[in-house]
Amino acid sequence: MAKFTVNTHRFDPYRNFKFRVRVDGQYVAGVSKVSALKRTTEVTPWREGGDPSTSRQLPGKTTYAAVTLEAGLTHDTTFEAWASLVHNYQGDAAGSLKNFRKNISIDVFNEAGQRVHSYNLFRCWVSEYQALPDLDASANAVAIQTLKLENEGWERDTSVTEPTEA
Structure with missing residues (x-):
């Protein structure tokens, strides 16, 4: 049984389809x-x-897997501008070693649209960027851009606590 301290009537876990991503304090459109x-x-x-018969297990290095973001193609240029800080078609001098790492946040919401969880990802940078998907005139799909973020932890x-549900 799920443990909800504020909403003791709730048994169902949160769904995975209500979330938003913040970069530079602003939500990115279409994620x-x-x-x-x-x-x-x-x-x-x-x-x-x-004691030659047994060995012990000690924790070693911790690594954080890259996080991939997918967003429908919109006029929001956040992903493109960020990816251009690492690599720019104009050459290495056009990139930005000062600003290419960013902290981002992922906010998860309940069915009523109340924020219930938030995760902060630290020192993220773009290792892969797909500006356009394969284009197909006979398909019926949304154009998706993809961003792969390396990070140094999350x-x-x-401070985001369980909200009171109506």
């Missing part, structure tokens, strides 16, 4: 998909010299 937030800690085996924003 339709965000890949999972995943971190992995390596296992370091260690064995004591006096954490849940604990």
Whole structure:
């Protein structure tokens, strides 16, 4: 049974289709998909010299998986401008080593549109950018642009608490 402290009548977990992504404090238009937030800690085996039959498992380095954002093609230039800070067709001098890393936030909302979770991703930068998908005149699909973000970690924003639902 799910544990909801404010809405004790609620048993259902939150859905995965109500979310928004903030870059530079502004929501990005048309974001339709965000890949999972995943971190992995390596296992370091260690064995004591006096006990040859067993080894212990110690935590090693922690890495954070890249996060992929997908958005429908709109006139919002946030993704394109950010990707151009890392690489610009005009040459390396047109990029920005000062501003290419950004902190972003992913906000999750309940069915009523109330923010219920927020995650902050730190020092993200664009490692892949797809400006246009394959174009197909016989298809019936939305044009999606894709951004792959490397990051140096993330954490849940604990200041976002469970709201009272009507």
